[in-house]
Amino acid sequence: MVSTETSHPIDTSGIATASSTTLTRRPGRWIDGFDPENTDFWESEGRSIARRNLGWSIFAEFLGFIVWQLWSIVVVMLPAAGFAFTSAETFWLISLPSLVGATLRFPYTFMVPKFGGRNWTIVSAALLLIPAILLSFAVGNPETPFWAMLAIAALAGFGGGNFASSMANITYFFPQKEKGWALGLNAAGGNLGTSVAQFVVPIVVTAVAGVTLLPLAGWIWVPLILIAIWGAWRYMDNLSSAKADFAGSAAALREPHLWLLALLYIGTFGSFIGFASVFPKLIADQFPEFSAIQIGAAGVSLAFLGALVGSLFRPLGGRLSDRFGGARVTIGAFAVMAAGAFGIIGVLALNEFSLFLACFLVLFAATGIGNGATYRMIPSVFLARAAATGMTDVGATQRKAAAALGLISAIGAYGGFVIPQVLNASQQASGGYQPAFVGFGIAYLLLLTLTVVMYVVPRASLAQRQV
Known part of the structure; x- marks a missing residue:
C-alpha cells in the first residue's frame, strides 16, 4: 500500500485554514482520497x-x-x-x-x-x-x-x-x-x-x-x-x-425542466444518432449508385460523413453557448435543422445526390451544434431554478444537475429508435420519405418555439434569467 500526502490551499473563510488528504492505493487499483478540487x-x-x-x-x-x-x-x-x-x-x-x-x-x-x-x-x-x-x-x-x-x-x-x-x-x-x-x-x-x-x-x-x-x-x-x-x-x-447519488436522481426526476430539456435533447442528440443510423439505408434506397463508391477493389460509403460532421460540430455548440448562451444557440440549431429537413423534401423530388448529401450534412452539423448547446443548458437551468426557489445548498444543486445530465442523455438516446421508425412508417404508408421529413421539420420548429418561450423569455421560475 502506497500513500502520498497533499494539502489543500489555505481557506480564509474561518471554516478551515489547512487540511491534508491521504491518497491511498489498495489492491484492485482502488484509490482512496482522490480530490481533484485540491x-x-x-x-x-x-x-x-x-x-x-x-x-x-x-x-x-x-x-x-x-x-x-x-x-x-x-x-x-x-x-x-x-x-x-x-x-x-x-x-x-x-x-x-x-x-x-x-x-x-x-x-x-x-x-x-x-x-x-x-x-x-x-x-x-x-x-x-x-x-x-x-x-x-x-x-x-x-x-x-x-x-x-x-x-x-x-x-x-x-x-x-x-x-x-x-x-x-x-x-x-x-x-x-x-x-x-x-x-x-x-x-x-x-x-x-x-x-x-x-x-x-x-x-x-x-x-x-x-x-x-x-x-x-x-x-x-x-x-x-x-x-x-x-x-x-x-x-x-x-x-x-x-x-x-440516488437522492440527486430522484430530485432531478421531480423537476419539470428535466423533462423539457430531455425533449430538446431528443430533438438534437436523438436526431443525430437516429439520422446517423439510417443514413446508409437512405442513400441505398434513394441513390443506390452512390451507396458504395469503388476505390480499387474496396467500396466506400459516403454515409460516414454524416456522423463525422455531427461529431466534429458538437464541441462548437458548447463553445458558442459559452459566448451567446445555450438557449440562443439551441434555437439557431433547430432553425437550421428545420431548414435542412424541409430542404431534403425538395431534394428528393429533384433526385440530385449532391444536393441530398449537402442538405444532410447541414442537418448533421446543426444536430452536432444542438447537442453541445442543449447539454450546456442543463446546469444553467438547474442553477437558475435554485435561484428562483431560494435553494442555497450549492452542492445539492450540483448533484441534482449532474444527475439530470445522465438522465437526459439516456432519454435523448431514444431518438435513435424514433427517427428510423418514423421513416419506416412513412415509407410503408406513402412509399416515400417525404412525409417523415415534413414531420421532422415541424417538430424542430415546435422545439424552437418551446426553447424561446421557456428559456429566452424571462420567467419567474428561472429567476428572470436567460439560459
Missing part, C-alpha cells in the same frame, strides 16, 4: 491519473459506439450476402440497438459507484464481444432467421449503454473547472465511433475483389475490444469517492 494534489499527481483514465475511457466508449451502430452499415450489405429482408425488417435491425442502448443507460449510470470505474469499464467492454462475435456468425449464413438477427441487433445495445457509465466515471476524476473539457472529449470520442464504423466496414468487407466478406464486420473489432479490456485492467483506476 489544487496542489491536482497539479502534482491528480491530472496525470485523470488523463490516463480519460484516454482509456474514450477508447472503450469509442468501441462501444462502433458496436452500437454496426447494424446501421451492415443492413445495407445484407442483400449482397444473400439475405432477403423487407425494408421494414431492416429498419427494425437499425433501430432496435438504439432502443436497447437508451434503456441500458439508466442502470449503467449507477454501475460505476457500485463496482468501480475500472472494473465496470472491463465488464462493459467485455460485453461488446458478444454482439460483435454473434453478428459475425449470423451474417455469414444467409439462412439465419430474422428473429435471430433481431436478437443479436438488440445485444448491440450494450455499446449504447457504455456512454452513460463512461461519462459518469470521468466526472469523478476532474475538477469542476475542467469537467466540461473532459466530458466533451469523452463524448466526441464516442460519437466518432459511428462514423468510423460506417467508413471502415465497407472497405474491409469488400477488400477482396468480387467477394463480400461480411463476417469481418464484427471480427475486425474483436482485437481492439480485447486491447480495451486489457488497457482498462492495466491502467485505469477505481475511485472510492465515486458514490451513487
Whole structure:
C-alpha cells in the first residue's frame, strides 16, 4: 500500500485554514482520497491519473459506439450476402440497438459507484464481444432467421449503454473547472465511433475483389475490444469517492425542466444518432449508385460523413453557448435543422445526390451544434431554478444537475429508435420519405418555439434569467 500526502490551499473563510488528504492505493487499483478540487494534489499527481483514465475511457466508449451502430452499415450489405429482408425488417435491425442502448443507460449510470470505474469499464467492454462475435456468425449464413438477427441487433445495445457509465466515471476524476473539457472529449470520442464504423466496414468487407466478406464486420473489432479490456485492467483506476447519488436522481426526476430539456435533447442528440443510423439505408434506397463508391477493389460509403460532421460540430455548440448562451444557440440549431429537413423534401423530388448529401450534412452539423448547446443548458437551468426557489445548498444543486445530465442523455438516446421508425412508417404508408421529413421539420420548429418561450423569455421560475 502506497500513500502520498497533499494539502489543500489555505481557506480564509474561518471554516478551515489547512487540511491534508491521504491518497491511498489498495489492491484492485482502488484509490482512496482522490480530490481533484485540491489544487496542489491536482497539479502534482491528480491530472496525470485523470488523463490516463480519460484516454482509456474514450477508447472503450469509442468501441462501444462502433458496436452500437454496426447494424446501421451492415443492413445495407445484407442483400449482397444473400439475405432477403423487407425494408421494414431492416429498419427494425437499425433501430432496435438504439432502443436497447437508451434503456441500458439508466442502470449503467449507477454501475460505476457500485463496482468501480475500472472494473465496470472491463465488464462493459467485455460485453461488446458478444454482439460483435454473434453478428459475425449470423451474417455469414444467409439462412439465419430474422428473429435471430433481431436478437443479436438488440445485444448491440450494450455499446449504447457504455456512454452513460463512461461519462459518469470521468466526472469523478476532474475538477469542476475542467469537467466540461473532459466530458466533451469523452463524448466526441464516442460519437466518432459511428462514423468510423460506417467508413471502415465497407472497405474491409469488400477488400477482396468480387467477394463480400461480411463476417469481418464484427471480427475486425474483436482485437481492439480485447486491447480495451486489457488497457482498462492495466491502467485505469477505481475511485472510492465515486458514490451513487440516488437522492440527486430522484430530485432531478421531480423537476419539470428535466423533462423539457430531455425533449430538446431528443430533438438534437436523438436526431443525430437516429439520422446517423439510417443514413446508409437512405442513400441505398434513394441513390443506390452512390451507396458504395469503388476505390480499387474496396467500396466506400459516403454515409460516414454524416456522423463525422455531427461529431466534429458538437464541441462548437458548447463553445458558442459559452459566448451567446445555450438557449440562443439551441434555437439557431433547430432553425437550421428545420431548414435542412424541409430542404431534403425538395431534394428528393429533384433526385440530385449532391444536393441530398449537402442538405444532410447541414442537418448533421446543426444536430452536432444542438447537442453541445442543449447539454450546456442543463446546469444553467438547474442553477437558475435554485435561484428562483431560494435553494442555497450549492452542492445539492450540483448533484441534482449532474444527475439530470445522465438522465437526459439516456432519454435523448431514444431518438435513435424514433427517427428510423418514423421513416419506416412513412415509407410503408406513402412509399416515400417525404412525409417523415415534413414531420421532422415541424417538430424542430415546435422545439424552437418551446426553447424561446421557456428559456429566452424571462420567467419567474428561472429567476428572470436567460439560459
